[in-house]
Amino acid sequence: MSLLRPLLLDVVPTIQQTAALALGRLANYNDDLAEAVVKGDILPQLVYSLAEQNRFYKKAAAFVLRAVAKHSPQLAQAIVDCGALDTLVICLEDFDPGVKEAAAWALGYIARHNSELSQAVVDAGAVPLLVLCIQEPEIALKRIAASDLSDISKHSPELAQTVVDAGAIAHLAQMILNPDAKLKRQVLSALSQIAKHSVDLAEMVVEAEIFPVVLTCLKDKDEYVKKNASTLIREIAKHTPELSQLIVNAGGVAAVIDCIGSCKGNIRLPGIMMLGYVAAHSENLAMAVIISKGVPQLSVCLSEEPEDHIKAATAWALAQIGRHTPEHARAVAVTNILPVLLSLYMSPESSEDLQVKASA
Numbered sequence: 203m204s205l206l207r208p209l210l211l212d213v214v215p216t217i218q219q220t221a222a223l224a225l226g227r228l229a230n231y232n233d234d235l236a237e238a239v240v241k242g243d244i245l246p247q248l249v250y251s252l253a254e255q256n257r258f259y260k261k262a263a264a265f266v267l268r269a270v271a272k273h274s275p276q277l278a279q280a281i282v283d284c285g286a287l288d289t290l291v292i293c294l295e296d297f298d299p300g301v302k303e304a305a306a307w308a309l310g311y312i313a314r315h316n317s318e319l320s321q322a323v324v325d326a327g328a329v330p331l332l333v334l335c336i337q338e339p340e341i342a343l344k345r346i347a348a349s350d351l352s353d354i355s356k357h358s359p360e361l362a363q364t365v366v367d368a369g370a371i372a373h374l375a376q377m378i379l380n381p382d383a384k385l386k387r388q389v390l391s392a393l394s395q396i397a398k399h400s401v402d403l404a405e406m407v408v409e410a411e412i413f414p415v416v417l418t419c420l421k422d423k424d425e426y427v428k429k430n431a432s433t434l435i436r437e438i439a440k441h442t443p444e445l446s447q448l449i450v451n452a453g454g455v456a457a458v459i460d461c462i463g464s465c466k467g468n469i470r471l472p473g474i475m476m477l478g479y480v481a482a483h484s485e486n487l488a489m490a491v492i493i494s495k496g497v498p499q500l501s502v503c504l505s506e507e508p509e510d511h512i513k514a515a516t517a518w519a520l521a522q523i524g525r526h527t528p529e530h531a532r533a534v535a536v537t538n539i540l541p542v543l544l545s546l547y548m549s550p551e552s553s554e555d556l557q558v559k560a561s562a
Contacts, residue, residue: 203228203242210247215256222248222262230269236277239270245284252289257298264293264304268311275315282312282319287326294331299340306335306343310350317357324354324361329368336373345385348374352392359399366396366406375410383424390419390430398437404445408438413452420461420473428461429469436476443483450487455480456494463499471512474503478519485526492533497523501537504546510553517543517559 209221229236252263271278293305313320335347355362397404419431439446462473481488524534
């Protein structure tokens with residue numbers, strides 16, 4: 203560290219850049235080395251140079267800040283304390299897309315830790331510029347900007363509202379059908395992190411006309427596009443019977459059931475939970491899940507899935523379907539699921555949560 207630090211001030215630009223890159227790779231390796239960068243008083247020099255130097259150096263300097271910030275909230279706070287946010291936000295306006303992207307990566311690694319750090323990123327003015335970045339032609343920049351908006355939105359309704367107020371929803375919704383799978387993952391994640399907080403925010407996401415287009419993502423080749431699309435639909439369905447009914451009317455329940463049938467493990471989980479949330483709202487919505495042949499698909503999941511937490515979610519979803527009337531209960535019973543639930547309830551291998559849900 204002590205050998206690299208003076209090289210950040212070298213008269214030869216390529217030496218400056220290479221020294222910064224070396225520091226970034228060291229800091230990226232583990233939190234002890236990242237701590238050493240902070241203790242070695244290297245950050246103020248990087249922040250100063252980030253504002254002054256050429257685009258190659260800016261990218262290298264932003265990489266160091268990102269590499270330090272990623273390890274912990276404390277290290278991310280050290281980046282904030284040395285005044286890096288204002289400079290990183292200025293870099294989001296740079297003419298070079300690579301500089302914008304490097305700055306967006308660093309801001310994302312700061313924002314993801316907690317709501318205080320996210321609020322600091324918001325207060326520095328990052329959100330409107332990130333919304334501009336998702337409209338840029340470069341796919342890598344779109345991806346990281348969408349990821350940042352997701353990381354900011356996830357912590358609280360207030361932070362999600364900040365992202366909404368900057369006009370993010372309409373631009374994110376337009377990218378649901380983008381051919382790039384990694385971008386779709388981030389877009390669906392950002393919309394989920396907005397919709398999850400409240401009825402109002404979920405309704406704003408729905409008003410951007412994401413149905414029925416989002417249902418095509420449930421058939422995507424990419425497993426995580428499927429998972430994130432299911433999660434988005436779940437986060438909307440959970441709030442009210444009206445939002446669930448809207449999803450039913452768009453063909454969403456049948457599409458989620460097909461999706462559950464086409465994948466395995468944790469990719470299935472949000473879809474399973476979504477069926478439970480829909481069914482919990484009312485007799486009619488539970489009947490919509492039954493009519494769409496949700497119960498046989500859930501019973502397959504219960505038999506196939508080895509992991510307790512997925513079995514537990516499936517048992518919970520079946521209970522939400524069956525609890526309304528004798529007719530609902532019969533629809534669950536005819537799939538011969540009760541002996542399976544009983545054996546899970548009795549099994550010493552089952553977790554306590556699974557036993558509770560199986561007995562329900």
